[in-house]
Amino acid sequence: MADFEVVPLRAFSDNYIWTIRDAGHAAVVDPGDAAPVIDYLAREKLTLVAILNTHHHADHVGGNAALLARTRVPVFGPHDDRIPEVTERLADGQRFMLPHFNIEMETLEIPGHTRSHIAFHGGGMLFCGDTLFAAGCGRLFEGTPRQMHDSLTRLARLPDDTRVYCGHEYTLANIKFARAAEPGNGRLLELEQQAQALRAQDQPTLPSTIAQEKATNPFLRVTEPAIIDSASARAAKKLFDPVSVLAEIRDWKNNF
Numbered sequence: 001m002a003d004f005e006v007v008p009l010r011a012f013s014d015n016y017i018w019t020i021r022d023a024g025h026a027a028v029v030d031p032g033d034a035a036p037v038i039d040y041l042a043r044e045k046l047t048l049v050a051i052l053n054t055h056h057h058a059d060h061v062g063g064n065a066a067l068l069a070r071t072r073v074p075v076f077g078p079h080d081d082r083i084p085e086v087t088e089r090l091a092d093g094q095r096f097m098l099p100h101f102n103i104e105m106e107t108l109e110i111p112g113h114t115r116s117h118i119a120f121h122g123g124g125m126l127f128c129g130d131t132l133f134a135a136g137c138g139r140l141f142e143g144t145p146r147q148m149h150d151s152l153t154r155l156a157r158l159p160d161d162t163r164v165y166c167g168h169e170y171t172l173a174n175i176k177f178a179r180a181a182e183p184g185n186g187r188l189l190e191l192e193q194q195a196q197a198l199r200a201q202d203q204p205t206l207p208s209t210i211a212q213e214k215a216t217n218p219f220l221r222v223t224e225p226a227i228i229d230s231a232s233a234r235a236a237k238k239l240f241d242p243v244s245v246l247a248e249i250r251d252w253k254n255n256f
């Protein structure tokens with residue numbers, strides 16, 4: 001595998017612009033703001049080679065135009081006119097080589113947070129925008145609980161050691177909710193202590209892994225009896241199917 005590292009650039013209050021870089025080049029995922037990217041490229045003397053967009057929200061694409069005004073690079077993103085800068089529109093299953101890095105990326109359509117949300121999977125990495133967070137999932141702005149469930153189920157089938165690069169630093173708040181939804185899950189306590197230690201040093205809690213998410217994320221654990229029980233208790237009726245459980249805990253989290 002090519003020699004590269006993945007660096008988080010901070011934007012706004014809690015966004016991460018994930019930057020794949022080597023000694024001279026960089027590709028950025030979801031540059032909601034151009035300024036931190038421009039600063040980083042200048043400081044590290046890197047040439048931008050590509051932009052990847054997971055979904056149309058401004059805090060993920062707002063920096064596209066200013067970056068492109070400086071360097072013309074391909075922009076990989078979903079079929080959605082709300083991101084006019086996209087030059088390579090990708091459908092589910094479509095593969096492409098990340099310019100310069102020779103990492104083959106596969107496109108996964110994962111609607112739920114928005115209707116055209118995609119993820120990029122390749123090189124042992126998953127860039128999943130606002131669909132899957134550490135111990136949580138995105139709000140359902142344009143999609144249904146069933147779509148989110150199907151999308152998360154697909155992501156959960158990726159290899160356990162896949163590194164999961166999410167769009168926001170939401171981990172501690174998500175763990176707090178996850179502990180309420182599944183009080184008996186000891187892994188959550190462990191994870192909370194790790195995450196608290198990292199945040200105390202102002203370090204990111206990401207990337208996560210698929211294995212970690214399957215063990216701790218209530219939205220991936222909707223078939224676990226403990227999650228079904230707490231969702232049913234909140235709904236005040238017995239919930240039987242995973243989609244209803246997900247809908248209930250998503251609503252619970254919205255009001256948590």
Ligand SMILES: [Zn+2]
Binds near residue numbers: 055057060113130
């Ligand atoms: Zn979003």
